[in-house]
Amino acid sequence: MNEKYQVSVSPHVRDSISTRKIMLFVIIALLPACIVGVVNFGPYALLILCVSVASSVAAEYCYERALKKPVTTGDLSAVVTGLLIGMNMPPQIPWWIPVIGSVFAIVVVKQVFGGLGQNFMNPALGARCFLLISFSSEMTNYAAGRGLTSLVTKVASTTDALSGATPLAYLKTGAHFDLGALFLGNVQGVIGETSAIALLAGGIFLLVMQIIDWKIPVIYLGSFAVLVLITAAARGYSNPLEFTAEELCAGGIMLGAWFMATDYVTSPITPKGQVIYAVFLGVMTWLYRMIGNSSEGVSYAIILANCIVPLIERYTRPRAFGIRKDKRQKEAGKA
Amino acid sequence: MKLKKNSPVERLWNGLFVENPVFVLVLGTCPTLATTTSALNAIGMGLSTTVILALSNLIISALRKVIPERMRMPAYIVVIASFVTMVDFLMEGFTPALYASLGIYIPLIVVNCIIMGRAEAYAGKEPMIPSFFDGLGMGLGFTAAIFCIASIREIIGAGTWFGMQVMPSGYVPVNIFVLAPGAFLVYAFLVAVMNKLKIGAGRRPKKEWDPTEKICGDCLSCMKLGICDEKPESCSETPAQTIARSKGTVAEAIAAPAAEKPAAGAAPSSEKKEATKS
Incomplete structure (x- = not known):
């Protein structure tokens, strides 16, 4: 028998898409928001983004070389992680903070658990929360950037504090914020979260390219919006609908919903599970933002949801074709 | 190195390294995580546990033929609780600052699973002298382990060691290390290091499957x-x-x-x- 058949396990049907291509699309989708951030906050923001990406790739390379594992920096996932960390930094942050964040994200959150595909939470968000707890004053110092003069004067006229207040802190008090500025990104915040339209463009690009599924971002944003609308109406805010729109555009929810909650590794693979996950995210974000003390809670909501993903998947496992839940089998199991 | 079984040195070595209660048996996790915010707290907690562990092991071993099998747990607890009460009062009297910072964790030594575990696994069956050294070894192993964790947490998380500034003045403390998540992180990494040292676990097969x-x-x-x-x-x-x-x-x-x-x-x-x- 000369002819040998290759025996292998499923899947047998393969696509031309690779991790590298997917990550490349994600990077392209993130670029508009990065550009807006750099235009908004000046060249130092660009430096922060570069430092994050470089340190994250370096961390992955060094770790894998040190442990004599195959080096996987070529799949660009470390670049995406680094970029997301950079986008989560306030514009005036000391440069070494994103470096610590990148090392934590790559080594502790990702590689220690077995590398890409094995991490139980989104590495970039794990790093963000690590840094937020460790360096809370530096991480919440939203000093005004270059293009923010109009906003600063507006802030100065209404409150005593000149720096520090993000749009969300305003919304927390029930006050309104300029929706146009929120949409375009001419506001305070971390480098990559300010412009809702740039993030939305990136998200829609990923949707069109079929990199992500619509379920998680749309249901996340939708359930959050419905809850906020009800709360705003119940609290008697002047224009609940506008308030909801402002909540959706302000802070990290756009970045989180399109780019972080949809991480393949840390979101459910079952369609039913994705719906549960997205609703859970919406509810948690609403709890953090509207009920809790802090004004922002997207990152905590997402890493919390990441942790319950295995549980969600376990209970939403689809029925295999031709197999039904057999009562007799259950009884046999009990006996 | 082959040590004679149940000899004092073997028991000490066993507690410190072979069966280190924190890194190998993973017992007493609650005080390990909670009292390791500073090196001083860890030493205080570790030494008071060691004293209680050695003495309660000694007494339980002495009483092992008197204590009925079915009533052993309450009997052990009475012995342990007596020593804990003594240590509690002594610390309150002589080291009030340490007592205040350890708080509830001193009374909680009563239900520390290292002490209960050693009483059940060793002191209840073995003679007095080995039991005493078993308790001493386990206690010192616990002290050494939580001292390591606490030193790392304090140096990284506060820039100090025993309250003294050890990091350069420009150092920004990484607060998370003195908070709960830092305790889990340091604990996990030290367990990994210990495994690597002890059993060579973590070594991967050279060939891919x-x-x-x-x-x-x-x-x-x-x-x-x-x-x-x-x-x-x-x-x-x-x-x-x-x-x-x-x-x-x-x-x-x-x-x-x-x-x-x-x-x-x-x-x-x-x-x-x-x-x-x-």
Whole structure:
């Protein structure tokens, strides 16, 4: 028998898409928001983004070389992680903070658990929360950037504090914020979260390219919006609908919903599970933002949801074709 | 190095390294995580636990023939609680600052699972002298372990060691290390290091798993069944014979031994059925 058949396990049907291509699309989708951030906050923001990406790739390379594992920096996932960390930094942050964040994200959150595909939470968000707890004053110092003069004067006229207040802190008090500025990104915040339209463009690009599924971002944003609308109406805010729109555009929810909650590794693979996950995210974000003390809670909501993903998947496992839940089998199991 | 079993040195070495209560047995996790915010707290907690552990082991071992089997847990607790109360009062009187910073964790030594564990696993069965040294070794092992964790947490998380500034003045403390998540992180990393040192775990096999590789000696679970013709040393027949015996198809070859095994065990159950029928 000369002819040998290759025996292998499923899947047998393969696509031309690779991790590298997917990550490349994600990077392209993130670029508009990065550009807006750099235009908004000046060249130092660009430096922060570069430092994050470089340190994250370096961390992955060094770790894998040190442990004599195959080096996987070529799949660009470390670049995406680094970029997301950079986008989560306030514009005036000391440069070494994103470096610590990148090392934590790559080594502790990702590689220690077995590398890409094995991490139980989104590495970039794990790093963000690590840094937020460790360096809370530096991480919440939203000093005004270059293009923010109009906003600063507006802030100065209404409150005593000149720096520090993000749009969300305003919304927390029930006050309104300029929706146009929120949409375009001419506001305070971390480098990559300010412009809702740039993030939305990136998200829609990923949707069109079929990199992500619509379920998680749309249901996340939708359930959050419905809850906020009800709360705003119940609290008697002047224009609940506008308030909801402002909540959706302000802070990290756009970045989180399109780019972080949809991480393949840390979101459910079952369609039913994705719906549960997205609703859970919406509810948690609403709890953090509207009920809790802090004004922002997207990152905590997402890493919390990441942790319950295995549980969600376990209970939403689809029925295999031709197999039904057999009562007799259950009884046999009990006996 | 071969130590004589149950000798004092062997017991100390066992507690410090071989069966370190924190890193190997993973006992007493609650005080390990909660009292390691500073090196001083850890030393205080570790030494008070050591004293209680050694003395309660000694007394429990002395009473091991008097304590009835079914009542041993309450008896152990009475002994342990007495020593904890003594240490509690002594610390309150002589080291009020340390007592205040350890707080509830001193009274909680009563239910510390290292102490309960050693009473149950060792002191309740063995003579007094080895039991005392077992308690001492375990206590010192606990102290050493939480001292390591606390030192790392304090230096990184506060830039100090025993309250003294050890990091340069420009150092920004990484607050998370003195908070709860830092405790878990440092604990996990030290357990990993300990495993690496102790059993060489974490060493990966050099070769990647290859599904088409022949697993000789077990033809039926080999992916090359039907392709390969080699006769493994441990098998009584060639793969071809295996297949022939199971009427030629791979599926049946795999199913064949599974069917044979229950056949042997099935006989008594069928007898039972008959018995119930009759």
